Amino acid sequence: MDTTRAVAAVEELLAALEVNEADHTADTPRRVVRAWQETLAGYQADPRRHLARTFTAPDDPGLVVVAGLHLVTTCAHHLLPIVGRATVAYRPAPGAPVVGLSKLSRVVADYAARLQVQERLGWQIASAVQDCLAPVGAGCVITAVHGCMTVRGVRQPTAVTTTAVWTGTWTPEHPDVEMVVAEHRAAG
Numbered sequence: 001m002d003t004t005r006a007v008a009a010v011e012e013l014l015a016a017l018e019v020n021e022a023d024h025t026a027d028t029p030r031r032v033v034r035a036w037q038e039t040l041a042g043y044q045a046d047p048r049r050h051l052a053r054t055f056t057a058p059d060d061p062g063l064v065v066v067a068g069l070h071l072v073t074t075c076a077h078h079l080l081p082i083v084g085r086a087t088v089a090y091r092p093a094p095g096a097p098v099v100g101l102s103k104l105s106r107v108v109a110d111y112a113a114r115l116q117v118q119e120r121l122g123w124q125i126a127s128a129v130q131d132c133l134a135p136v137g138a139g140c141v142i143t144a145v146h147g148c149m150t151v152r153g154v155r156q157p158t159a160v161t162t163t164a165v166w167t168g169t170w171t172p173e174h175p176d177v178e179m180v181v182a183e184h185r186a187a188g
């Protein structure tokens with residue numbers, strides 16, 4: 001990120017919006033750029049790196065579901081927050097290794113630290129698990145509230161959006177998928 005240019009751009013934005021709240025906005029350009037550096041940190045490295053370290057597992061480790069992951073990302077269309085929760089799941093292939101559970105959360109957080117649309121975010125997460133671990137199936141369910149639908153525009157403060165992506169042999173009718181969806185619901 002070109003921070004000097006970004007600070008100048010926010011200064012220009014405030015000037016163009018004709019807002020000046022004296023000492024309250026004097027340092028706002030620098031604050032805003034620091035916030036964006038944090039918000040967009042996911043562009044700095046490949047989120048899939050978190051799936052490189054694996055551990056041996058039983059021949060048939062069964063279904064792995066991590067539900068209730070807190071999710072904050074940014075709408076690519078309006079630059080407003082999307083806040084919700086994600087569930088990541090996979091069924092390791094027989095004899096295949098597994099990853100540390102926290103790494104699934106790290107993958108979610110890294111892809112979320114980019115400008116996103118919800119469908120693509122879920123697809124990127126599920127695809128990372130599928131491509132890196134080659135499981136029988138993988139999936140990602142996201143339920144989120146979009147700032148662009150709540151604080152502006154259609155102003156629907158109670159609207160929540162749920163998206164689901166399945167990869168490998170998983171289809172919406174697969175029994176594993178039913179359990180993943182149930183766990184996602186149960187996680188609130």
Ligand SMILES: Nc1nc2c(ncn2[C@@H]2O[C@H](COP(=O)(O)OP(=O)(O)OP(=O)(O)O)[C@@H](O)[C@H]2O)c(=O)[nH]1
Nearest residue numbers: 075076077078116117118119146148149152153154
């Ligand atoms: N599919 C999808 N759409 C999204 C997501 N986030 C925001 N949007 C939508 O992106 C669309 C952008 O539409 P535009 O007509 O270009 O923008 P707009 O005039 O601000 O649209 P309104 O929100 O209807 O006022 C809106 O319908 C948003 O609701 C997302 O994650 N997935």
